[in-house]
Amino acid sequence: MTDLSGLAKHPATTLSLGAAATAIGLAAEGYRACERLPFVGDRLRGARSALERRGEEVLAAGLEPLTAAITAIAVELVDRVLDELDLNALVRERVDLIGLADEVVAGINLPAIIRESTGSVTSDVMHDVRSQSERADDAVAGIVDRILRRDKGLR
Incomplete structure (x- = not known):
């Protein structure tokens, strides 16, 4: 030129x-x-x-x-x-991917997400345990009533 x-x-x-x-x-x-x-x-x-x-x-x-x-x-x-251009190579050469990933992770409130998810799971589990306990209690009561030859209507 x-x-x-x-x-x-x-x-x-x-x-x-x-x-x-x-x-x-x-x-x-x-x-x-x-x-x-x-x-x-x-x-x-x-x-x-x-x-x-x-x-x-x-x-x-x-x-x-x-x-x-x-x-x-x-x-x-x-x-x-x-x-x-090879954009993948360009990004790998010019962008600090580790730093970017650190920023993304820092922006995520992971403890709050874990609390929310475990809180709802814990609530569901507790509800299921209570329901199963009630059914088990009814089953045991039924067996005891049969052994003692109780009438179901007396309860």
Whole structure:
């Protein structure tokens, strides 16, 4: 690739820019002088107004397609770059996964989760034990009633 960093300070560049600026300035002065002429001036002003309107129309209509083209090029460029990258390797090289995992684990309130889960499990187990105890008590009472030949209705 060619190094163009010194081009702005090169004498040929400054000479060319100076000549162009002078030519544009002279052309603008000549045009303004012609617009002041009696017969030609009115036609020049009319032509200039028409050209300015046309330029505004082109700018208004031309920026949207230009923006769409630039966007399409940028999307294609990003897609091509992503196709060439190994994102897994890039993440392994650039991201501190252990540090990230430590942050995630630190953000989890594990003791509270354990308390909630064991609390509901303990409650369910206790309910089941009580229910089974009641059924066992009824079964033992039934056996004792049969041995003692008690009537179920007397209870």
